[in-house]
Amino acid sequence: MTLSLQEKTHILMDCDGVIWKGNQAIPGAKEALENLESLGYQLGFVTNNSSLSRDGFSQKFDSLGFPSEKYVILNSGYGAAVYLRDNKLTKIFMIGEKGLQDELEYQDLTVSENYHQDLQAVCIGWDRKLTWTKLADAMWVILNNNSQFVGTNPDNSFPSVDRLVPGAGAGIAALANACGKDPDIIIGKPNPYLLNLSLKEMNCSDSTRAVFIGDRLSTDILAGINANMDTILVQTGISDYHLKKTILPTYTLDSLAQIDQLI
Numbered sequence: 451m452t453l454s455l456q457e458k459t460h461i462l463m464d465c466d467g468v469i470w471k472g473n474q475a476i477p478g479a480k481e482a483l484e485n486l487e488s489l490g491y492q493l494g495f496v497t498n499n500s501s502l503s504r505d506g507f508s509q510k511f512d513s514l515g516f517p518s519e520k521y522v523i524l525n526s527g528y529g530a531a532v533y534l535r536d537n538k539l540t541k542i543f544m545i546g547e548k549g550l551q552d553e554l555e556y557q558d559l560t561v562s563e564n565y566h567q568d569l570q571a572v573c574i575g576w577d578r579k580l581t582w583t584k585l586a587d588a589m590w591v592i593l594n595n596n597s598q599f600v601g602t603n604p605d606n607s608f609p610s611v612d613r614l615v616p617g618a619g620a621g622i623a624a625l626a627n628a629c630g631k632d633p634d635i636i637i638g639k640p641n642p643y644l645l646n647l648s649l650k651e652m653n654c655s656d657s658t659r660a661v662f663i664g665d666r667l668s669t670d671i672l673a674g675i676n677a678n679m680d681t682i683l684v685q686t687g688i689s690d691y692h693l694k695k696t697i698l699p700t701y702t703l704d705s706l707a708q709i710d711q712l713i
């Protein structure tokens with residue numbers, strides 16, 4: 451399939467595996483973004499990672515040489531906070547890290563790490579200090595209060611420096627299994643929620659004017675398809691290319707550095 455960016459105005463992309471890998475910028479990514487920006491494209495970034503707040507991500511962008519102030523940056527923690535706020539769920543039992551807590555509190559939500567009957571929702575993200583007690587308390591809130599069960603992102607694993615480790619999806623699955631109840635919503639990709647939220651924040655009312663670039667078929671490309679966007683798969687990150695027969699990106703590039711082929 452062919453794709454031209456001529457008729458596009460907004461270019462959204464994933465971060466890890468697209469512009470950086472771990473703590474290193476992907477070769478050519480910075481120049482590619484500068485080029486797109488000079489051509490007038492609006493650039494946005496959508497990551498499933500909930501461990502950092504948007505401020506934390508901005509600092510990471512800056513530290514790797516990407517000028518964060520020029521971009522719209524959304525993560526699943528922010529998306530979860532907006533979802534809860536918009537649904538008027540303000541008293542939250544949280545399992546997660548500081549970045550998620552910050553995002554919930556930025557939306558004026560009250561965050562509790564103790565269970566009680568006034569809590570209206572459970573929000574669970576990546577928590578590298580997840581315990582049986584936290585799961586038991588969240589389970590009580592879901593079953594006793596009939597609370598909404600909101601997960602930040604479904605990623606089962608996360609590539610740490612030397613091995614794969616459990617991701618947020620592993621904790622969500624454990625809680626769902628214990629409760630015998632699926633989450634009411636998981637905000638992160640492949641749900642199109644974050645992509646739609648990005649377009650809204652970038653004042654783009656037509657998703658066909660946008661393209662989404664990612665390295666994972668099962669999350670990024672599927673989210674783009676779910677949001678009615680053209681999609682570009684780059685092959686610089688985690689590959690799940692065995693899914694390529696069922697989840698079809700509009701176009702495939704080796705790397706973001708080759709994006710000028712489509713302009």
Ligand SMILES: [Mg+2]
Pocket residue numbers: 464465466467468664665666687688
């Ligand atoms: Mg990625």
